[in-house]
Amino acid sequence: MTMKASEYFCCEACFEHAWLRGLAKEKSESQGRCFYCDTVSALTPIDAFRTGFTNLLGDYIPVEGANGGRDSYFPSVPMVEAVQRDWKVFSNRCLPERIEYFLPSLFNGDRDSPARDFQAPVVPFHRNAMSTAFGKWFQFWMIDPTAFSKRIDPDEPLDIDTIATLPNQQAQHLKYFxxxxxxxxxxxxxxxxxxxxxxxxxxxxxxxxxxxxxxxxxxxxxxxxxxxxxxxxxxxxxxxxxxxxxxxxxxxxxxxxxxxxxxxxxxxxxxxxxxxxxxxxxxxxxxxxxxxxxxxxxxxxxxxxxxxxxxxxxxxxxxxxxxxxxxxxxxxxxxxxxxxxxxxxxxxxxxxxxxxxxxxxxxxxxxxxxxxxxxxxx
Ligand SMILES: [Zn+2]
Structure with missing residues (x-):
């Protein structure tokens, strides 16, 4: 006998992302029919995923907050579509009309949740913040030297030690690699x-x-x-x-x-x-x-x-x-x-x-x- 499918439970098969699959397996409880993918499986309370999704959703901002009001490369889409596009979160076994329930159920009652209106279009924060590391390489990306006033002068001495200068920041970025x-x-x-x-x-x-x-x-x-x-x-x-x-x-x-x-x-x-x-x-x-x-x-x-x-x-x-x-x-x-x-x-x-x-x-x-x-x- 299985209990009625509830949006507060999901299962391993719901996810494509390996870390989510592992967590679903680890935290699974009783058998039942999964609300999201409609298979009978070991169910996991979705609370187990709240911390992880809080981390992920931290990299998305409402499109109005974006530098320029949109991402020049990615269309602005609701959160579920954005995380699916960027991280392949859910498996294709999930029923598309049910996935919509996942984030609202996960953050139900949590007033500090990263986005309370999950229908609002979002863009990745790291691509759209006012000041990004990527933005500090602006001159480097520009290939047409006539379109921008200054070409990089290879003879200019580089000071990477003075804090907050461009070469200093660029050197800091490269250190990670x-x-x-x-x-x-x-x-x-x-x-x-x-x-x-x-x-x-x-x-x-x-x-x-x-x-x-x-x-x-x-x-x-x-x-x-x-x-x-x-x-x-x-x-x-x-x-x-x-x-x-x-x-x-x-x-x-x-x-x-x-x-x-x-x-x-x-x-x-x-x-x-x-x-x-x-x-x-x-x-x-x-x-x-x-x-x-x-x-x-x-x-x-x-x-x-x-x-x-x-x-x-x-x-x-x-x-x-x-x-x-x-x-x-x-x-x-x-x-x-x-x-x-x-x-x-x-x-x-x-x-x-x-x-x-x-x-x-x-x-x-x-x-x-x-x-x-x-x-x-x-
Ligand atoms: Zn499932």
């Missing part, structure tokens, strides 16, 4: 060249020619004259980065790091946050948005060996990271997507070289779309 790499990491480098005169007479380049370019030309993460050793975490990535053609013979070699390295990790900066338990949720979501976007800008593929608009930004970031006294930057490869990872090291002597060998490029893939001519001087 610093990671220590233990010694003896294996890395690769490649050069589109070999010793000898033809493919009938070829040897790998000698090791001393596999280091950084001694002329130190400007590149993605260094200005002209600054030594940076660009290496990749896989041989294929190292080869892709030199953009060889089919049939090219290249030299690759292995590198091994000699000491622990503290790097800004933009290749995997996003730890999975549990929105139901994470303290200071909005702040951390804001920082993750910064990291995700910086990462995309750094990994952006470019047409020539150099692109002044992109380099303006990426070199600024490298300078910030050098000023933070880190050893380098770990970032996604733009030429070996989606999983290739590069490591740019500010100290080229932090690695040892071994196992140089020759490779022949057997295949490169091309796909393309039409691009309209464009000009910055419109």
């Amino acid at each position: 610093v990671r220590t790499l233990s010694p003896a990491q294996q890395l690769w480098r490649a050069r589109g060249d070999y010793a000898g005169t033809s493919e009938w007479d070829c040897q790998p380049l000698p090791r001393h020619q596999m280091g950084h370019n001694p002329k130190c030309p400007a590149s993605r993460l260094n200005r002209s004259g600054e030594a940076v050793l660009y290496a990749a975490e896989a041989e294929k990535t190292a080869i892709a980065e030199i953009r060889p053609g089919r049939g090219f013979i290249c030299t690759t070699c292995e590198l091994t790091t000699k000491r622990p390295l503290e790097v800004l990790d933009l290749a995997s900066p996003l730890a999975e946050l549990n929105p139901f338990t994470h303290e200071h949720l909005s702040w951390h979501l804001d920082l993750q948005r910064v990291a995700r976007n910086v990462s995309a800008h750094i990994a952006q593929p470019i047409s020539r060996g150099e692109d002044s608009v992109v380099y303006n930004k990426t070199q600024y970031l490298a300078k910030l990271v050098r000023t933070m006294k880190l050893d380098g930057i770990r970032f996604s490869s733009s030429l070996d997507t989606p999983s290739g990872v590069n490591l740019a090291l500010f100290d080229p002597s932090a690695v040892e070289y071994s196992n140089a060998r020759l490779v022949t490029i057997t295949n490169t893939q091309i796909s393309y779309e039409i691009k309209q001519p464009s000009s910055l001087n419109k």
